[in-house]
Amino acid sequence: MSTTALWLTLVGAALITFLLRWSFIALSGVLELPAPLRRALQFVPAAVLAAIILPAVLISDNELQLPPENWRLLAAALAGLVAWRTHNIVLTLIVGMAALWGLTALQVYF
Amino acid sequence: MHEQGRNSLWRDFTAGTTAVVPVLLGVVPYALIAGVIAIQVGLTPVQASGMSLLLFAGASQFAAMQLINNGAPALVILVTVLFVNLRMAMYSASIAPHFATTRQTTRALISYLLTDQAYMFSLYGFEQLAPARSRVAYYLGLALPIWLVWQLGTMTGAVLGTELPAGWALDFTLPLIFLALLVPSIRDRATLAAAIVGGCVAVAAQPLPWNLGLIAGALAGIGAGMLCSAPAQHATDS
Numbered sequence: 001m002s003t004t005a006l007w008l009t010l011v012g013a014a015l016i017t018f019l020l021r022w023s024f025i026a027l028s029g030v031l032e033l034p035a036p037l038r039r040a041l042q043f044v045p046a047a048v049l050a051a052i053i054l055p056a057v058l059i060s061d062n063e064l065q066l067p068p069e070n071w072r073l074l075a076a077a078l079a080g081l082v083a084w085r086t087h088n089i090v091l092t093l094i095v096g097m098a099a100l101w102g103l104t105a106l107q108v109y110f
Numbered sequence: 111m112h113e114q115g116r117n118s119l120w121r122d123f124t125a126g127t128t129a130v131v132p133v134l135l136g137v138v139p140y141a142l143i144a145g146v147i148a149i150q151v152g153l154t155p156v157q158a159s160g161m162s163l164l165l166f167a168g169a170s171q172f173a174a175m176q177l178i179n180n181g182a183p184a185l186v187i188l189v190t191v192l193f194v195n196l197r198m199a200m201y202s203a204s205i206a207p208h209f210a211t212t213r214q215t216t217r218a219l220i221s222y223l224l225t226d227q228a229y230m231f232s233l234y235g236f237e238q239l240a241p242a243r244s245r246v247a248y249y250l251g252l253a254l255p256i257w258l259v260w261q262l263g264t265m266t267g268a269v270l271g272t273e274l275p276a277g278w279a280l281d282f283t284l285p286l287i288f289l290a291l292l293v294p295s296i297r298d299r300a301t302l303a304a305a306i307v308g309g310c311v312a313v314a315a316q317p318l319p320w321n322l323g324l325i326a327g328a329l330a331g332i333g334a335g336m337l338c339s340a341p342a343q344h345a346t347d348s
Contacts, residue, residue: 001178006157009184013174013191014164020195022221024203029210033203039339040332041204045233046301047308047331048197049292051324052226054309055316056285062317072282079286083293092290093132093283100282 071107075099119247122239126251129235133227133252134259136283140168141260145267147172151179158268162261166222169321170194193320197328201229208232211242220246223253230291304335 001009024033033041057076058064067073079096086092141162148158153175165171170191177187201224209217232249239245296302308331315323 001181001184003157005184006153006178007160009187010157010161010164010174012184012188013170016188016192017165017167017170017195017198018222020192020198021202021224022218023199024206025209025217025221025224026214028206028217036336037203040336041200043301043304043332043335044200044204044328045230045295046292046304047335048200048226048324048328049230049288049295050305050309051312051327051331053285053288053292054313054327055323058313059316064313072285075282076285076289080289080293083290087290087294089129089287089290090132093135093286096286096289097279097283100279104279 071100071103074103115243119243122244122247123251126232126235126248126253127255130227130231130252130255132283133231133287134255136280136287137227137256137259138263139278139280140284141263142267144168144171144175145264145269146271147175148264148268149271151175153178153268155265155268159261159265162264165191166257166260167191167195167198167225168260173321190320193322193325196325197226197321198224200328201226205229205233208236208245209242212246216246220249220253223250223257225253225256227256227287228253230288234291234294298339300335300339303338304331307331307334 053076057072058066058070060072065073075096078099079092082088082095083092144162145155145158148161149155153161161171161174165174173190173194174187177190202221205224209220212220228249231252232245235248235252236245239248292305296305308327310327311330312323312327315326317323318326
């Protein structure tokens with residue numbers, strides 16, 4: 001791809017991305033969304049977060065990693081427990097990373 | 111503007127910045143890797159930074175760089191970016207009511223800065239913020255540092271071309287942060303169903319191209335949530 005074509009492609013990609021982001025924010029207060037759509041949007045955070053987390057924890061190198069070898073799943077389960085009990089993001093992060101590092105280090109001895 | 115008002119807006123801004131600090135830890139390695147890969151696929155450091163400035167959307171930048179490396183035509187790159195970033199329209203619709211009275215120029219800035227992290231974190235923080243101006247300040251307080259770290263990170267990665275030690279597993283920080291946000295977003299049976307179905311469908315649909323696994327998971331999760339919260343379902347309870 002030539003330099004000019006590359007820059008044009010990047011500008012086009014940027015426009016597409018911006019329009020996706022701007023779409024409903026721009027129309028807010030002008031266009032009232034239908035009630036069923038507003039109800040559906042309540043579930044966006046839970047559905048999207050889980051759809052990001054679960055593949056990141058269960059899949060690596062395009063293969064499903066199952067316990068007990070999957071340290072990430074164990075670490076995430078522990079971190080999830082901390083998140084549930086404390087609602088503390090930093091503590092969740094510390095426990096999850098410490099668990100992953102600890103389990104990976106222990107792995108050397110088995 | 112009253113001095114009092116300005117002070118309280120600044121407080122909202124810094125509250126957003128404080129909340130987003132752990133996220134930045136996860137953004138740094140992604141940004142560095144994005145810069146490193148840009149050089150590997152033959153972009154110059156200026157083009158790498160230009161891409162981060164123009165798109166400011168990690169997953170789609172990785173996809174675009176993969177395609178540039180494969181010599182894909184521009185149209186394929188544009189369609190891929192469209193699909194990978196489709197979820198942004200969902201975020202836009204979901205967050206839009208919070209900015210119904212905000213000026214259009216500010217809304218354009220808010221839109222440009224909309225990322226997975228900015229969306230999830232601002233919704234989490236908005237629950238305690240009533241006036242629209244407070245929400246804008248809080249949002250900018252957390253979205254601008256993400257933007258800055260992404261720009262500096264990709265620039266650094268492109269210039270240095272270094273790799274992060276894989277043993278640190280810093281890429282694991284982002285799923286952990288999202289997990290900490292997921293837990294409080296589960297309030298009842300319907301949101302629990304949305305999360306379980308969304309996660310499982312995303313895993314099953316992961317081989318799909320263009321990040322469509324995420325979209326499939328999100329739509330299935332939303333559908334499950336709606337089914338579980340349907341008025342008819344409640345009537346049959348008890």
